[in-house]
Amino acid sequence: MKLLIPMTLLLAIFQSGCSLIPKPDINLTDAEVNPVSETMVALKAMPGPKHMIPVAVYAFRDQTGQYKPQANVSSFSTAVTQGATSMLVQTLLDSGWFTPVEREGLQNLLTERKITNNNKGKDDLPALTDARLLIEGGIIAYETNINTGGSGLGYYGISASELFREDQVTIYLRAVDVYTGKVMMSVSTSKRVYSQEMRAGLFRYISFKELAEAEFGYTTNEPVQFCVLSAIELAVSELIKQGIDKGFWRPGGDLADNRSQSQG
Template sequence: MSGSAKDPFALPAKLVPETKTGVVLDRLPPPRRKLDVSVYNFPDLTGQNKPNDNFAEFSRALTQGASAVLIDVLTKAGSGAWFNVVERNDLQPLLQERQIIQTTRAAAEGDNAPSLPPLRFAGILLEGGIIGYDSDETTGGIGANYLGIGADTQYRQDVITVALRAVSVQSGRVLASVTTTKTIYSVQVHSSAYMFAAIDQLLQAELGFTKNSPATLGVREGVQLAVYALIFEGVKNHLWEFKDRAAGDAFMRELEKNQEAAAIKIDVPKS
C-alpha cells in the first residue's frame, strides 16, 4: 500500500460541496429557448492579498479562477437547460486544435477533405468580476476566566461582492446587471486552565481550534446567486422566459420574497 493510503489523516478527493443557492439554481424550470452565452474573463478586481496581522502576505485573498467557476455554474443552471456556453476563456488552444485537424485531413484526403463546421457563436456576452473583498467587516469576541479556568471565542466576518452583467453582442447594450454579496465567517475558540501542582510548580493546559469558511466556496455561492438573479432580471424585462410560465411565476414570487434576506442589490439599465 502507498504511504498516503496508510495515513489516517489523509482524506480522499471529493466533489465541491453544493450550496443552498446552487441547489435552487439547479432546480430552475427550463427556459423556452436555451441562451447562447460566452465568458471571456471574470477577474478578481479587488487586488486584495490575504489578511495577516504579523507580516506582509503576497498570496491573493480570493481565487484567480473565477471565470472557471462562472462557466461551471452556467453549465449546471436549471440542470443544464438554461445556457449553451461557448469556449472563449481559452480560445487559442481550441483554434490550434481545429487547425491541426484541418491540416491532417488535407494531407490525408487532399483538396476534397471535408471542412470542420464553423464555431458556434454567442448572442450574449457575460462580463463582470469580483469587485469587492472587505476583510474584518465585523470582529468581536467573548471570554471569561475563573480560578485559572477560562475560555474565549473570537470571530470575524468578511464580505465578498460579485458583479455580473449580460451584454447584447449585436448592439453592445447592457441587457441586465446584478450585484451580489456573500459573507464568510472565521471563528477561533481557545480555552486554558492552570493549577499549582506544588509550591513552585505550575501545571497549565490549553486547547483551541480555528474554523475559516473557504473563500473559494464563498465566491462560488456569490456567482451562483448572481446567475440566479440575472435570469430573473431577464424574465422581468422580457428578454427571455420560462417554458412553463406558471412554474416560472412561482420561482419569481419566491425570489421577491427572499430578496432582502439574500442581500441582492439589482441594478437594471434603463431602456
C-alpha cells in the first residue's frame, strides 16, 4: 500500500526545514577613503615647488585591448580599468607639484560658461587657465600568466593545494612642453598583479554505500585598478624626480623659472 503525501504538506515540511538553517550574515563594510601609498607619502615629504605647474590631461586610456571573460556570463569585460584618466588627474593634484586643468570634460565646461554668460548678459568670466605641460600616455600592456605555479598534497582521500598566478600591467607617461611641443620626459612603470587560491578537501568511502566528501578554500585577487593606480603614482613621482635632475624645475621654483632651460 502506497502512502500519498499531499504537495502542500511537502512544501510546508520543506519550508519549515529551511527555517531551521541559519541565514548567513552578509559581510557589509563601510565606504572608506583609499589609503595613501608609500610612494605618495615619500613624494609629499619632498620640498614642493614655489608655484604649482598647470598641466592638462586630455586622455589616459587603456591601449591594451585586453578583455577577460566573466564567470557564468556570455559577455566580456576589459581587463584593466577605464578610469585611468581620473586616477592620473587625482595623482597629479595630490603630488603638490601640478595643478591639473579640466580638459577631458572641456565641452561640458564651455557649455556651462556659455550658459553663465547668457544669464548675465555679458562676457565677464575670466579666461580659462592655459596649461604649461601636456601629460600624455596610457596603459600600454596587460600581460597575463607571467608566472604560474603551485603545490599540492593528497593522502588517503585528504588533499590540499595552493595555486598562484602573476599578471603584469605597464603604463607609459610623458610630459610635453606646450610652448615648444618637445617631449621633455618619458617614464615607463610596471606593476605585478597577484592572485592566489587555496583548497583543501576530503573524499573517502566510509563504507560500501556511504561516501564522505568535504571541500573548502578561498581565493585572493589583487584589484587591478589599485595596481594601475600604483603604477601611475610611481610614474608621476619618477617624472618629478627626472625633471629636477634635468633642471626643468626645482624645489622652491617652477617651470616658468626654468623656461629657458626647457626650451634649450
